[in-house]
Amino acid sequence: MILKGKKGIISGALDSQSIAWKVAERCVEEGAQIVLTNAPVAMRMGEINSLAEKCQAPVIGADATSLEDLENLFRKSMEHFGGKVDFVLHSIGMSVNVRKGKAYTDLNYEWMQKTFDVSAISFHKMMQTMWKLDAINDWGSIVGLSYIAAQRVFPDYSEMAESKALLESIARSFGYHYGTAKNVRVNTISQSPTMTTAGKGVKGFTEFFSYADKMSPLGNAPAEACADYCLALFSNLTRYVTMQNLFHDGGFSTMGMNPAILE
Numbered sequence: 001m002i003l004k005g006k007k008g009i010i011s012g013a014l015d016s017q018s019i020a021w022k023v024a025e026r027c028v029e030e031g032a033q034i035v036l037t038n039a040p041v042a043m044r045m046g047e048i049n050s051l052a053e054k055c056q057a058p059v060i061g062a063d064a065t066s067l068e069d070l071e072n073l074f075r076k077s078m079e080h081f082g083g084k085v086d087f088v089l090h091s092i093g094m095s096v097n098v099r100k101g102k103a104y105t106d107l108n109y110e111w112m113q114k115t116f117d118v119s120a121i122s123f124h125k126m127m128q129t130m131w132k133l134d135a136i137n138d139w140g141s142i143v144g145l146s147y148i149a150a151q152r153v154f155p156d157y158s159e160m161a162e163s164k165a166l167l168e169s170i171a172r173s174f175g176y177h178y179g180t181a182k183n184v185r186v187n188t189i190s191q192s193p194t195m196t197t198a199g200k201g202v203k204g205f206t207e208f209f210s211y212a213d214k215m216s217p218l219g220n221a222p223a224e225a226c227a228d229y230c231l232a233l234f235s236n237l238t239r240y241v242t243m244q245n246l247f248h249d250g251g252f253s254t255m256g257m258n259p260a261i262l263e
């Protein structure tokens with residue numbers, strides 16, 4: 001029970017494939033109390049309610065780009081818990097240009113702004129809202145989910161590459177402020193390709209998934225294993241890990257070439 005007595009907020013559980021879904025289940029198994037949140041439009045799809053029932057968790061809708069919604073989320077969560085939270089998962093990503101099939105050399109910049117707002121700036125908005133409301137306990141932990149396209153070129157990932165670079169940078173910068181003020185740590189986990197709604201939205205995802213699987217000595221890390229890594233970061237076992245982008249990818253990020261690819 002590595003999270004016994006801890007309280008946390010989990011964003012981004014859309015369906016049972018979602019990484020956040022597995023994180024929520026594992027947090028509760030390990031003794032945490034949680035609040036679930038997602039964009040109102042995702043909540044209307046209804047699947048999150050079955051997770052909420054299983055986890056005995058309230059669902060508080062919030063568009064992560066809306067400061068008003070975020071303030072409501074943190075206020076209501078603190079009311080529910082009768083105190084501050086100990087951990088938060090940001091598991092939110094969406095690219096308008098990718099969704100609409102726009103080429104990287106023909107991006108619509110309004111859509112690009114929206115992509116950055118949803119996928120990266122929302123992480124800052126979450127933390128700034130928590131900061132102002134003093135919503136997280138000392139030695140708390142905040143985790144965002146990233147992808148290696150922040151460092152290397154994966155052409156079909158398009159503007160999500162810049163979104164992830166921004167997300168990782170926000171983790172470092174806010175990590176400084178939160179670390180200094182409250183010993184709160186902020187990290188991103190750079191996860192293997194994973195078969196989820198967001199993942200499958202990227203062109204050629206199935207082929208790429210199997211390429212990455214072969215390239216990685218341990219194979220692609222599944223969502224369940226990513227959930228375990230999130231739990232490790234929420235737990236007291238990682239109190240001095242902060243401002244890091246942590247690869248959770250079966251070794252992919254360190255490989256140059258794997259002979260298995262040529263077979």
Ligand SMILES: NC(=O)c1ccc[n+]([C@@H]2O[C@H](COP(=O)([O-])OP(=O)(O)OC[C@H]3O[C@@H](n4cnc5c(N)ncnc54)[C@H](O)[C@@H]3O)[C@@H](O)[C@H]2O)c1
Nearest residue numbers: 012014018019039042064092093145193194196197198199
């Ligand atoms: N699937 C992969 O291959 C992969 C790999 C590395 C990192 N990630 C990252 O993991 C995170 C979770 O994605 P996933 O793969 O579980 O897919 P998912 O589609 O299940 O989750 C994405 C979530 O973002 C939510 N969302 C979108 N817009 C929102 C908004 N405005 N406000 C609040 N929530 C909003 C969606 O409702 C959804 O629940 C994302 O940051 C994604 O980029 C995914």
